[in-house]
Amino acid sequence: MLKLGILGLGEGRSTMSAALNSSKIELKKICDLNEEVCKKRAEEFNFHAYTTKYQELLDDQDIDAIAIYTPDKLHATHVKLALEHGKHVVCTKPFIDDLKDANTLLSLAKRSGKKVLVGQSSRFFEPMKRQRADFEKGLIGELITIEGYYHADHRWFLDKPWSLENNFKWLYGGLSHPVDFIRWYLPNIEEVMGYGMLSSNGKQGGLKHEDTMHFIFKAKDGRIARVSGAYTGPVQPVMRDSEMSCILRGTEGCSQADYMDLRYAITTSAGEEQIITWEHKLKHYFRFEGKSHHAGEYQNYLEYFADSLAQGNTAYPDIAEGIGTVVLLQAMDRSLKTGQPVKLRDLYEEYSLGISL
Numbered sequence: 001m002l003k004l005g006i007l008g009l010g011e012g013r014s015t016m017s018a019a020l021n022s023s024k025i026e027l028k029k030i031c032d033l034n035e036e037v038c039k040k041r042a043e044e045f046n047f048h049a050y051t052t053k054y055q056e057l058l059d060d061q062d063i064d065a066i067a068i069y070t071p072d073k074l075h076a077t078h079v080k081l082a083l084e085h086g087k088h089v090v091c092t093k094p095f096i097d098d099l100k101d102a103n104t105l106l107s108l109a110k111r112s113g114k115k116v117l118v119g120q121s122s123r124f125f126e127p128m129k130r131q132r133a134d135f136e137k138g139l140i141g142e143l144i145t146i147e148g149y150y151h152a153d154h155r156w157f158l159d160k161p162w163s164l165e166n167n168f169k170w171l172y173g174g175l176s177h178p179v180d181f182i183r184w185y186l187p188n189i190e191e192v193m194g195y196g197m198l199s200s201n202g203k204q205g206g207l208k209h210e211d212t213m214h215f216i217f218k219a220k221d222g223r224i225a226r227v228s229g230a231y232t233g234p235v236q237p238v239m240r241d242s243e244m245s246c247i248l249r250g251t252e253g254c255s256q257a258d259y260m261d262l263r264y265a266i267t268t269s270a271g272e273e274q275i276i277t278w279e280h281k282l283k284h285y286f287r288f289e290g291k292s293h294h295a296g297e298y299q300n301y302l303e304y305f306a307d308s309l310a311q312g313n314t315a316y317p318d319i320a321e322g323i324g325t326v327v328l329l330q331a332m333d334r335s336l337k338t339g340q341p342v343k344l345r346d347l348y349e350e351y352s353l354g355i356s357l
């Protein structure tokens with residue numbers, strides 16, 4: 001059993017549910033700066049071991065791993081502290097939001113011998129898992145191109161004060177999901193360019209940075225991909241357009257994994273068309289009200305992490321892969337600012353990151 005502490009109990013609520021429902025995880029203690037939030041979660045799950053001091057999780061010898069769900073800008077500090085105290089780490093996306101912290105974390109992880117799993121939750125969602133398995137079986141042949149998107153009416157998110165701060169960007173908070181899909185299939189992206197804008201809804205809501213973005217990518221081998229995101233306006237009905245989706249176009253077939261409705265479709269080389277949904281798993285994935293929480297995906301990745309640790313294997317995305325995605329996000333950010341294509345090599349050099357990341 002992996003003995004877990006959880007930091008940050010907004011989205012960490014889903015992690016509590018995941019841990020308390022898993023035979024592979026033992027939840028030891030939860031932590032949030034805000035005591036009211038601690039009390040609310042303690043009540044909800046009848047789990048009363050809470051603290052408002054992160055140091056208490058760090059000093060607890062009975063905790064093997066800390067799962068971090070604090071606002072984006074705090075991840076680097078919280079991951080660093082966990083590694084310094086000899087804990088394994090699960091950190092939600094975006095892993096970090098500035099590459100200036102990357103080298104410190106990479107060398108600390110190496111020195112401590114502790115493992116880091118980046119919680120790119122969407123990889124652990126049923127349709128995306130099936131798409132990956134079919135791809136690995138060769139059902140669509142060789143990948144030609146990939147398209148990912150994540151569009152959502154996230155106006156409700158603007159009630160969180162940190163979403164209106166200057167350091168919050170939907171580029172990191174939202175696009176980290178489809179960008180992770182791109183790197184999962186095309187890890188060697190060498191150049192990116194894109195355009196973005198802040199919509200009138202976003203401006204009115206108090207957002208400081210782009211909430212509407214389109215990007216294209218070029219991999220070293222010449223293959224291309226694209227990603228888009230829009231976060232502050234209505235979306236299409238789910239049956240017409242799932243909010244998050246990943247489309248793989250291959251030499252022999254094509255597949256699409258949709259977040260909403262747990263939907264997956266594939267056309268194979270034999271010309272067979274199949275659409276699959278997982279009605280019986282809806283309750284695993286969507287446990288509370290609505291569909292904007294991720295307890296099922298978190299349970300999947302926490303159990304994968306527990307198994308990997310028990311077997312002495314690395315769980316992915318690990319710290320290097322997670323930082324690789326942040327390099328890409330930061331390159332996208334630079335392209336928005338300059339209006340020019342950006343080469344990832346420049347960022348690897350500027351931040352003295354090994355190009356093998």
Ligand SMILES: NC(=O)c1ccc[n+]([C@@H]2O[C@H](COP(=O)([O-])OP(=O)(O)OC[C@H]3O[C@@H](n4cnc5c(N)ncnc54)[C@H](O)[C@@H]3O)[C@@H](O)[C@H]2O)c1
Binds near residue numbers: 119160294
């Ligand atoms: N699909 C996903 O993987 C997914 C979904 C939603 C959110 N997230 C991520 O989870 C993180 C948190 O988002 P959220 O929506 O829960 O935000 P939130 O504001 O609802 O919750 C964050 C919590 O962290 C607490 N906190 C802040 N600083 C702290 C500190 N120093 N020590 C202890 N607690 C502290 C706050 O009191 C708050 O309760 C973000 O990085 C976000 O991107 C991931």
